[in-house]
Amino acid sequence: MLDLTPDEWIAIRLSLRIALVATAAALPLGLAVAWLLARKKFWGKTLLDGIVHLPLVLPPVVTGYLLLISFGRKGPIGAFLYDVFGFVFSFRWTGAALACGVMGFPLLVRAIRLSLETVDPKLEDAAATLGANRLWVFATVTLPLALPGVIAGMVLCFAKALGEFGATITFVSNIPGETQTLSAAIYTYTNVPGGDAAAGRLVLVAIALALGALVVSEWFARRAGLRFHGE
């Protein structure tokens, strides 16, 4: 078995927490945006689509820097959050979760949107004629039918969050125990003499986590698929 040092465990636990929080926080907004893009026509739709996809195509450092100047303590949003709620993103693990959530968001929205588009609007119409309001239609028809895609999106977002490096390190730096994620720890170990063994162990952990996420998502998606088409 891998013999991980306490510091390495801290980085792993922190990474998992950041990735989970980022995915969970991105999900409601991701569902809403994906639904808007899949089902509604409105002014500025192309713009919204573009903004959502921006973190996918921008250099991560740029995304991190944009987060820093807007959500940092002196940035307009960051200053507001600190003054009103006493909430701080910069140089905290919450900031890392924000950066990871933003980076994973396009992947989440894409997967959910694609699966929402496969749901036949005629089924939603049928549900409406049976007395279901929009929220019920979404909860009982649209969402369950799109579930495999929603799960796939969450796994992609989680994996992206787990591996995120550029935006995180730019926004919240690389502080052990606070913002030093798995990726940042590997990067750090490869830069210090004699850090190869530690880096190697964490690389194995990263591979195991990524594979595990894939297996879990595959299992969920297959189960969800069976429910519609099987017995």
Place this chain on the structure above:
Amino acid sequence: MTVLAFDVEKRLGDFTLRAAFKAAEGATALFGPSGAGKSTIVNLIAGLIVPDRGCIALDSTVLFDSVNAVAVPPHRRRIGCVFQDGRLFPHLTVRVNLDYGRYMSGLPRDDAATGRVIALLDIGHLLDRRPGRLSGGERQRVAIGRALLMRPRLLLLDEPLASLDAARKREILPYLVRLRDDAKVPMLYVSHFADEVRRIATQVLRIEDGRITAQGGLELLDAGVDLSV
């Protein structure tokens, strides 16, 4: 007595529907060729399409009135719909499909009524299956049951047999006749097959190219060419 009063104008691309009619109790057939606007009328009554202008009233309730800006959303109309393609929810069992409208319409559980509908349509042995495992005829019977169990004020049947072969049609037609005579729900039956209409309808509305061209009894079916040919 008039159950449904419909007077609506709606443009959809190149097609313009400008139709006015009144339907009484019993089964009214909306009979005409494909593309005449039959399904558009169904969607307008169900509230799935919004008219450009006009008004739609069911019994004494105004469902839509462009002058007074009334537009009841589909989920509050209590109008049961049976579509050509069934539209059963694939992820729910037949039992849950059947119960969906009752639950969503906020009606109390009524096992006796549910039992009657299940017996009427002969679908008791299908309750634990999912729609993917039903035959075409079974699927349409469940769809009819699902619409009935929300206790609709009006039942819209939009070509409910069109996707079925002749044998399946013969299988379902008697259920529809029973429905008309026993359940006493007013029905608007859309079809372009004269045979079907003859079996079920008590009144006939002829529709051609977005206009109601004749209204009367079953004799209207013989008046023109059989549109199914």
